[in-house]
Amino acid sequence: SGGSSSTGKSERKAETSACPAYEKGTNDPSATFTWIYSVGNTSFDPDKITTNNSQMYLYPIYDSLVHIDAKGNPEPMLAKKWSIDGKSMTLELIPNWKYHDGTPFDAASVKANLDRHRAAGSWNEQALSDVTNVTVVDADTVKIDTANGAAPLVAVLASSAGMMMSPSVFDDPNQALTPTGGSGAFTLSGYTPGSKVEYTAVKNYWSPDDLRVAKMVYLVSGDDNARLNSVISGAADTTFLRASMYDPAKQAGLVVCEAPSLSSYQIALNTEKSEFSKKEVRQALNYAIDRKSLAAVTNGFCEPGGQMYPESYFASDPDLTADKYPYDPQKAKDLLKKAGLTNGFEFTMEVINLDLYQQLAEVIQANLQEVGVKMNIVPVEINKLADDFSVSKTADAQMSEQKAESDPSIQIESYYIKGGFNNPGNWSDPEITKLNEEGKAGATTDERAKTYKKLYKAAYDAVVPDIVLCHLTTPFTMNKKVMGVEIFADATRQFRGVAIKK
Amino acid sequence: MLRLFGTRLAMTIPLLLVVSFLIYSLIVLVPGDPAVALAGQNPTPDQIEAVREKLGFNDPFLLQYWHWLTDAFHADLGKSLFTGEDVWSSILSRLPVTLSLTFLALLLAAILGVALGLVAGLRPGSWIDRLATVGASVGVALPYFWVGMILVLLFAINNPILPATSYVGLTDNPFEWFKHLIIPALSLAIAPMAVIARQTRASVATVMTEDYIRTADAKGLTRKRVIAKHALKNAAVPVVTVFGIEANRLIGGTVVIEQLFVLPGLGQLAYQSVFARDFPMVQGVLLFTAALILLINLIVDVSYGYFNPRIRKA
Amino acid sequence: MSDNNEAQEPEIVADAAADETSADEAAIGAGEAVAPQSQSIRTIGLKRFARRFWGNKLAVVASVVLLLIIVVAVAAPLIAPYRPDEIDVVNRLSGPTVQHWLGTDSLGRDTLSRLMYAGRASLAAAALAVGIAVVVGVPLGMLAGYVGGKADWLLSRAADVLMTFPAIVLAIAIIAATGPGLTTAMTALGVVYSPRLFRIVRSSTLGVRAETYIEASISIGTPSMTIIRKRILPNILSPLLVQISLLLAAALLAEAALSLLGLGVIPPTPSWGNMLGRGFADIRSTPMLVVYPGIAIALATLSFNLIGDGLRDSFGRETRKGDK
Amino acid sequence: MSTPNSSTQAPLVDVRGLDVTFEKKELFKKARVVRAVKDVSFQIAEGETLGLVGESGSGKSTTGRAVLQLVPVAAGDVTVAGQDLVALKGKALRAARRNMQMIFQDPYSSLDPSATVGASISEPLLVHEGMSAKDARARAVELLELVGLRESHVNRYPYEFSGGQRQRVAIARALALNPKFIVCDEAVSALDVSTQNQVINLLEKLRTEFGLSYLFIAHDLAIVRHISHRVAVMYLGHIVEIGPAERVYNDPAHPYTQVLLSAIPDASPYREKSNRILLKGELPDPANPPSGCPFQTRCAYVMDICKQQMPPMTSVDGGGDVACHLQTTGPALAGSPLGDLKPTNPAGPVVGTGPEDIIETTVGAEK
Amino acid sequence: MSDTSTQPLLRIEDLQVDFATDHGWANVVNGVSFDVAPNEIVGLVGESGSGKTVTSLSILGLIPQPPGRKSGGHIWYRDKDLTEMPPAELRKIRGNEISMIFQEPMTSLNPAFTIGDQIAEAYRQHRGGKKKAAMDRAAQMLDLVGIPNASRRVRDYPHEFSGGMRQRAMIAMALVCDPKLLIADEPTTALDVTVQAQILELLSKLRDETGTGIIFITHDLGVVSELCDKVVVMYAGEVVETAVGRDLFVQPKHPYTEGLLTAMPQLGERGEQLASIPGRTPEPWAMPGGCRFNPRCKYTTDVCRSGVIPLERLGDGRASRCARIAELTLEGAK
Numbered sequence A: 001s002g003g004s005s006s007t008g009k010s011e012r013k014a015e016t017s018a019c020p021a022y023e024k025g026t027n028d029p030s031a032t033f034t035w036i037y038s039v040g041n042t043s044f045d046p047d048k049i050t051t052n053n054s055q056m057y058l059y060p061i062y063d064s065l066v067h068i069d070a071k072g073n074p075e076p077m078l079a080k081k082w083s084i085d086g087k088s089m090t091l092e093l094i095p096n097w098k099y100h101d102g103t104p105f106d107a108a109s110v111k112a113n114l115d116r117h118r119a120a121g122s123w124n125e126q127a128l129s130d131v132t133n134v135t136v137v138d139a140d141t142v143k144i145d146t147a148n149g150a151a152p153l154v155a156v157l158a159s160s161a162g163m164m165m166s167p168s169v170f171d172d173p174n175q176a177l178t179p180t181g182g183s184g185a186f187t188l189s190g191y192t193p194g195s196k197v198e199y200t201a202v203k204n205y206w207s208p209d210d211l212r213v214a215k216m217v218y219l220v221s222g223d224d225n226a227r228l229n230s231v232i233s234g235a236a237d238t239t240f241l242r243a244s245m246y247d248p249a250k251q252a253g254l255v256v257c258e259a260p261s262l263s264s265y266q267i268a269l270n271t272e273k274s275e276f277s278k279k280e281v282r283q284a285l286n287y288a289i290d291r292k293s294l295a296a297v298t299n300g301f302c303e304p305g306g307q308m309y310p311e312s313y314f315a316s317d318p319d320l321t322a323d324k325y326p327y328d329p330q331k332a333k334d335l336l337k338k339a340g341l342t343n344g345f346e347f348t349m350e351v352i353n354l355d356l357y358q359q360l361a362e363v364i365q366a367n368l369q370e371v372g373v374k375m376n377i378v379p380v381e382i383n384k385l386a387d388d389f390s391v392s393k394t395a396d397a398q399m400s401e402q403k404a405e406s407d408p409s410i411q412i413e414s415y416y417i418k419g420g421f422n423n424p425g426n427w428s429d430p431e432i433t434k435l436n437e438e439g440k441a442g443a444t445t446d447e448r449a450k451t452y453k454k455l456y457k458a459a460y461d462a463v464v465p466d467i468v469l470c471h472l473t474t475p476f477t478m479n480k481k482v483m484g485v486e487i488f489a490d491a492t493r494q495f496r497g498v499a500i501k502k
Numbered sequence B: 001m002l003r004l005f006g007t008r009l010a011m012t013i014p015l016l017l018v019v020s021f022l023i024y025s026l027i028v029l030v031p032g033d034p035a036v037a038l039a040g041q042n043p044t045p046d047q048i049e050a051v052r053e054k055l056g057f058n059d060p061f062l063l064q065y066w067h068w069l070t071d072a073f074h075a076d077l078g079k080s081l082f083t084g085e086d087v088w089s090s091i092l093s094r095l096p097v098t099l100s101l102t103f104l105a106l107l108l109a110a111i112l113g114v115a116l117g118l119v120a121g122l123r124p125g126s127w128i129d130r131l132a133t134v135g136a137s138v139g140v141a142l143p144y145f146w147v148g149m150i151l152v153l154l155f156a157i158n159n160p161i162l163p164a165t166s167y168v169g170l171t172d173n174p175f176e177w178f179k180h181l182i183i184p185a186l187s188l189a190i191a192p193m194a195v196i197a198r199q200t201r202a203s204v205a206t207v208m209t210e211d212y213i214r215t216a217d218a219k220g221l222t223r224k225r226v227i228a229k230h231a232l233k234n235a236a237v238p239v240v241t242v243f244g245i246e247a248n249r250l251i252g253g254t255v256v257i258e259q260l261f262v263l264p265g266l267g268q269l270a271y272q273s274v275f276a277r278d279f280p281m282v283q284g285v286l287l288f289t290a291a292l293i294l295l296i297n298l299i300v301d302v303s304y305g306y307f308n309p310r311i312r313k314a
Numbered sequence C: 001m002s003d004n005n006e007a008q009e010p011e012i013v014a015d016a017a018a019d020e021t022s023a024d025e026a027a028i029g030a031g032e033a034v035a036p037q038s039q040s041i042r043t044i045g046l047k048r049f050a051r052r053f054w055g056n057k058l059a060v061v062a063s064v065v066l067l068l069i070i071v072v073a074v075a076a077p078l079i080a081p082y083r084p085d086e087i088d089v090v091n092r093l094s095g096p097t098v099q100h101w102l103g104t105d106s107l108g109r110d111t112l113s114r115l116m117y118a119g120r121a122s123l124a125a126a127a128l129a130v131g132i133a134v135v136v137g138v139p140l141g142m143l144a145g146y147v148g149g150k151a152d153w154l155l156s157r158a159a160d161v162l163m164t165f166p167a168i169v170l171a172i173a174i175i176a177a178t179g180p181g182l183t184t185a186m187t188a189l190g191v192v193y194s195p196r197l198f199r200i201v202r203s204s205t206l207g208v209r210a211e212t213y214i215e216a217s218i219s220i221g222t223p224s225m226t227i228i229r230k231r232i233l234p235n236i237l238s239p240l241l242v243q244i245s246l247l248l249a250a251a252l253l254a255e256a257a258l259s260l261l262g263l264g265v266i267p268p269t270p271s272w273g274n275m276l277g278r279g280f281a282d283i284r285s286t287p288m289l290v291v292y293p294g295i296a297i298a299l300a301t302l303s304f305n306l307i308g309d310g311l312r313d314s315f316g317r318e319t320r321k322g323d324k
Numbered sequence D: 001m002s003t004p005n006s007s008t009q010a011p012l013v014d015v016r017g018l019d020v021t022f023e024k025k026e027l028f029k030k031a032r033v034v035r036a037v038k039d040v041s042f043q044i045a046e047g048e049t050l051g052l053v054g055e056s057g058s059g060k061s062t063t064g065r066a067v068l069q070l071v072p073v074a075a076g077d078v079t080v081a082g083q084d085l086v087a088l089k090g091k092a093l094r095a096a097r098r099n100m101q102m103i104f105q106d107p108y109s110s111l112d113p114s115a116t117v118g119a120s121i122s123e124p125l126l127v128h129e130g131m132s133a134k135d136a137r138a139r140a141v142e143l144l145e146l147v148g149l150r151e152s153h154v155n156r157y158p159y160e161f162s163g164g165q166r167q168r169v170a171i172a173r174a175l176a177l178n179p180k181f182i183v184c185d186e187a188v189s190a191l192d193v194s195t196q197n198q199v200i201n202l203l204e205k206l207r208t209e210f211g212l213s214y215l216f217i218a219h220d221l222a223i224v225r226h227i228s229h230r231v232a233v234m235y236l237g238h239i240v241e242i243g244p245a246e247r248v249y250n251d252p253a254h255p256y257t258q259v260l261l262s263a264i265p266d267a268s269p270y271r272e273k274s275n276r277i278l279l280k281g282e283l284p285d286p287a288n289p290p291s292g293c294p295f296q297t298r299c300a301y302v303m304d305i306c307k308q309q310m311p312p313m314t315s316v317d318g319g320g321d322v323a324c325h326l327q328t329t330g331p332a333l334a335g336s337p338l339g340d341l342k343p344t345n346p347a348g349p350v351v352g353t354g355p356e357d358i359i360e361t362t363v364g365a366e367k
Numbered sequence E: 001m002s003d004t005s006t007q008p009l010l011r012i013e014d015l016q017v018d019f020a021t022d023h024g025w026a027n028v029v030n031g032v033s034f035d036v037a038p039n040e041i042v043g044l045v046g047e048s049g050s051g052k053t054v055t056s057l058s059i060l061g062l063i064p065q066p067p068g069r070k071s072g073g074h075i076w077y078r079d080k081d082l083t084e085m086p087p088a089e090l091r092k093i094r095g096n097e098i099s100m101i102f103q104e105p106m107t108s109l110n111p112a113f114t115i116g117d118q119i120a121e122a123y124r125q126h127r128g129g130k131k132k133a134a135m136d137r138a139a140q141m142l143d144l145v146g147i148p149n150a151s152r153r154v155r156d157y158p159h160e161f162s163g164g165m166r167q168r169a170m171i172a173m174a175l176v177c178d179p180k181l182l183i184a185d186e187p188t189t190a191l192d193v194t195v196q197a198q199i200l201e202l203l204s205k206l207r208d209e210t211g212t213g214i215i216f217i218t219h220d221l222g223v224v225s226e227l228c229d230k231v232v233v234m235y236a237g238e239v240v241e242t243a244v245g246r247d248l249f250v251q252p253k254h255p256y257t258e259g260l261l262t263a264m265p266q267l268g269e270r271g272e273q274l275a276s277i278p279g280r281t282p283e284p285w286a287m288p289g290g291c292r293f294n295p296r297c298k299y300t301t302d303v304c305r306s307g308v309i310p311l312e313r314l315g316d317g318r319a320s321r322c323a324r325i326a327e328l329t330l331e332g333a334k
């Protein structure tokens, strides 16, 4: 293979190309679907997981109350209907369903699950922290009360916080490795930690249209090449691609599809440190960075962006495109001058010690050098990044991938609100704080969209201490037999309804 | 021999204890707190503290060590902070990969190295000797990870005849097992092979000039017998020594190679858990590795007794 | 007896004169002129060493190659066509072109320039690691070997403990504790290598300690420190130098391995190891990015090894068979 | 010929009851204690040479090194030039070393191979005299000339010298501080006969010139005879016989001395071949010595008492002392020449027929 | 005394051996000729480096090649030329009909195998048979050479033997196949006089009992005088003198022999000047022209400095390589 094939490079634009859809009647119901991902699971108990990625391994086993589809729209699941009334939400449950251990699925069990999810020490505690009360209205109805607004709950109940597990196994520590109290389409039939998870379909699933294979296998391999090779060699059916694997996958004759995600690369600044408390400085940084170059380094899999989420998401301001921050070193210099920093300044940025992040950091470093800002790069592993920036607050800045939370309010609070985890400098803006409260109380998505448009405009005006670089798109690759794979914008990897051609 | 084994074993155990203490303190005294990662994506300080308390990080250091050590005696090395897996069983589940890899690599290195060294050492100064010597120098200098990359390039990318990554169990499919391991094993084997060849050459060449070889010749023994009986056994001691050293180094190399070839072995486990600050896992893996290496040293030591009867008494 | 003294003198002189020729021959080789008396001791010693080393063609070539690598690394700012961090994203991952003889990397930086600069970090890293190992290992080794007893026992056991971990595993653990970076990584390696030097120095010292000339110095009443400095050190120098050059080779490889894993030299500073790591990600599209740094590492390592071998052969004590 | 002045004043070297033990520690085993030197006493007068002979491993070197305090002394007194060395430590001991020097057996390993001979000879001067490097060099040249080498040799390395020349360098180094006493430990054993003779001649010349005293250790009895005024015979760490060379060689009082002398091959076509006495077995393990007399296991004249009691030192006619029961309690044997005795050991030496036994035969006589 | 007029057991004819050195090929054995009869002990004497070992190794083809090479001459064993013999055949003779004892008892035994094993091995190689039988034979041989408790000590390793015992074990190994010729290369040099006496005794008894021919190499003239029937003196790779019986000691026929004899310290008076030969043996790559001894010889004249000086037969089994031997009267041992 020659070096020239990938030199289309910076011309490539992020695009959307759907993966092959399910064609009715062509599937093999006894087939096995194999997915290969980069990191493994941490627990099979929805309250005991320790990473967001782990949820992926739980979706086949546990159904949640609400389902968020690939584009981010809520759909019914274990709750066939719900209504929101300001600060409370009422859910109507599906009838005649049992947990895998035979315990009936009813309102009492839902309340028990929600109470367990929001108890101290649960992974989901934070997501449900606004919930004040859960009541059983009747056998099929549950009501949830919140302190600030029930709107964000819809999305939250589509995550691990809405997953339902048989109450009879709540206290069984073995669930972490051998779950038996699931409520979803599959049960766990084999597990090799760090390398392989095997699921077998349950009989008489309540939604037979969403179950089209007999087995699913999730493999784990941290290496990009390896994952691609597995798909090429047939050891796996589907995997996600990193930029560098895109061309090889195409060359190998595999199906490649792509969709925008809610994840973005961003730099968070500690406003207590360095010169970041000055708005001009933050603005200058935004102008100094050449987002197009960054996009090129990612091979076009990260679209330049100027706000927290891509414009396609409901919580965004469609006017705030990357063009709001064109690459303009002169303007950056002027701003720095205005801030009294004619000679620039120096700071240290921690980045995740993965190759791509470091490459991006190096480009940024070169950009900033041009406007007289010296940025030192310290690569650290992902756990330490949070520790240094958010807990011990020793880092000046950090660059990482921000993955979507179930609801925009969570991320907003983390970055823009005083006391937020990713806001070690306790930066705040009264307008944003106010709009955030408003957004949480919004009854409908439309209503909330309006609020968030205002919020992000305010964020732009105040120049939040969080420099969004670009929004990622996710490419998947698969062999020609796979049907019905959807790429979820929120980066949850769900394969509900996937099928294999006969 | 048994007695020698006993003596050496008795010397190994205190060593292992000291090593265990070193491992434990090294990892626990490391800055950086796994509790932060464990407390979730956007945790509060209270949550972090709660996690810390739960994991016993707030106990006095020596007490923590004592608990860990006594548990270790019952083959209980704790559980992974992140996956909840039992450390001991994760080690066991990953052991076959690393053992397969090291075993295959060492086997390749030993067989090819000794054969090459023997051929060269029996004809010092000949063209084959010079070729082997230069080859060995180059072999020692080649970075094993680079060799791995180049082999991948040659045999997995340019001519895709071998898989570049992943592992298949020996019992699942021996042929696939071999196919998946041959590139990583070969990369790991090159340097030790060269070192062993060099050492074998040197000691065979030296031994062949020893007086007792002349004695054996003077007895009228056949050339084959002189080499096979009198030369080899004496030449073996330094070869076994470098074999031990190389085995140790090779186990270190698995960390990089497993990372490169995505083999779910101990090296990968060690590397990943070091960076996740998964203390129990790191401690367990390091302790296990140390024990493994001590075992290799022990075997090497005891084998001296076979090759060199002088040592048997000591 | 005094009467005989006169008769004895010429005999001894004759003996000495007869020896003189052969001694000189052994010193400077047949055919060369007898060294003038004014010639200093060092030159005679060095000359013998140089003659032997010169005879080892491989080692000579290796020295030249190494020298070249060092010169290129040191002079990189003067001779490299580009700065190592000159990013040109548009021309990323290009093959060899007129502007970029060896092509560019994933950020469009000139591979040739980076290779030149990388030599600095890689060589400095190796030197630092071995330097630390020398500072730690050599004095302790001499102490343990010379003094023996409890100190020796303790130090040797400490070395045993350190040797129980594969070098790279221990280095990773130390780096995990202290954070990555050239200095910490190489300090870690230095610590890991010090027991190796310690052992070699200790055993060489033990060997020299048992030599009669040490007992002779003791019997003269020479203080221990003087003995260690003037008698032991020069005599363990050859195994030490050999070991150091071999260790430099090992350190170079280890630096590369650590940088490859992202634990060594931190980008954007190029080192052969981190270039290799970066290159591997693009191996499918631009395999040469893996090939070049690997060749650089192998060449430098090979040079160190061959020089080490050459030193070993050239240092060997001159023995004269049949001369009792 | 100059004779040593003895008896008139205190001896230069006075060794009394010297004991040296080596301990070899082993894991899980009792430490192996080797008493390498046991209750050894002798005196050396100014200008006198005491020869020390014995089998390999009998403790000759250890005795020499213990006198110079190069190995720890377990018991006994060593006085050299009126100074009690055993009591000295550290700096004082180092200072005392200028009076006594040593020449070692192996001329190859006794000189630092990486130092010039000039540097080796200068070492004592720099240490004790605090001389400048230049003065030390000048003195080194003088010393080289004294031992028959030349100025041009001063900047050479040991490997450029022959064994004999090296031994001369070692002698020059030993002489640097004008010592009174030199221990020569097998100083000529590694040399060819001809070279050996030159070195012996040199040592003799220096002794007479500077009034040196030597403790001359060797296993070649002919050489010892040539250079020594008095001779001591060691066996298994003990001095079994000591006395004037003349008397010891012509009229040995200890059976072991007799064996040693009879074993020397003689090239002279004129001398009568003496009866050779062959010694049975091996030197006993010094860590596990026999009871009673150390020679008892191999002695041709062994008596019951020999197996129980260590014989005391008794004086012998013709000078010197011997530790042998034959000389004291033996059946009416005290004082009579050993040569007249009939062997009494019924178990082995005489009656045995296998070669492992002591056989008395005539060797080398005309056939 | 043995009868030397019968056909010799071994005849060395004009042997030439070279070694590769830094200075090119060096001739270390030059035209050596002598023979050994059955039941005869031939002493080969000379200073260190005179070529004694190389000569003896040549007999069994044991010269290390490289760096050595035989560049001329023949070695006749009975009627076979050992130098022309195919290796396989030579191996049948080695250790069987001709065997050898080496100079260094400490290093000539293989440290990794038991003494018994090493002796038995030689026996089985040539005589075959069961291992057990060979071990019994080994024990018997050890017993013969005077190792007490032989049947137990066959199981010992070399390091468990003292130097004297090892040398005796070497002798046992050499004798295990009842050789016709025994080559003993300085078997006693490393040993104490008392042990030396035991071994000399053993060898002379052996000759008396089995009629084995022995080449005994030493640099100690005293030993030669006591043990040997015939003496061959070597200097710088050449035979300079041969003599029968003790004639050599009464009147040497070569200045070098004279030098050796007068240098021997006598058990007589102390304190006399000891004689010595000035200078040293020349290095093999820098041999002087003419008589190789001429730079050290006190009788040197111009005739000694050039040309080839032949080994001249003088009758009575004597020969000398001295150009001036007719005019000189040399001094023997005292």
Ligand SMILES: Nc1ncnc2c1ncn2[C@@H]1O[C@H](COP(=O)(O)OP(=O)(O)OP(=O)(O)O)[C@@H](O)[C@H]1O
Residues within 6 Å of the ligand: D022, D023, D034, D035, D036, D054, D055, D056, D057, D058, D059, D060, D061, D062, D063, D219, D286
């Ligand atoms: N440093 C030492 N440690 C332990 N044992 C020793 C040491 N030096 C000597 N010995 C033992 O002491 C005894 C006497 O040894 P020594 O060297 O004095 O004998 P020697 O008479 O000089 O022998 P040789 O003639 O072989 O030189 C021997 O048994 C020897 O093994």
Ligand SMILES: Nc1ncnc2c1ncn2[C@@H]1O[C@H](COP(=O)(O)OP(=O)(O)OP(=O)(O)O)[C@@H](O)[C@H]1O
Residues within 6 Å of the ligand: C321, C322, E019, E020, E028, E046, E047, E048, E049, E050, E051, E052, E053, E054, E055, E064, E067, E103, E219, E284
């Ligand atoms: N393997 C060898 N390589 C080079 N030269 C050798 C070798 N073996 C012997 N020689 C040379 O051959 C010459 C004769 O050596 P040889 O060993 O025969 O002497 P020797 O008479 O046995 O002396 P010694 O009494 O020391 O045993 C010497 O100059 C020696 O340097």
Ligand SMILES: [Mg+2]
Residues within 6 Å of the ligand: D060, D061, D062, D186
């Ligand atoms: Mg000694």
Ligand SMILES: [Mg+2]
Residues within 6 Å of the ligand: E052, E053, E054, E103, E185, E186
């Ligand atoms: Mg020899």
Ligand code: NI
Residues within 6 Å of the ligand: C001, C002, C003, D001, D002, D208
């Ligand atoms: Ni006089």
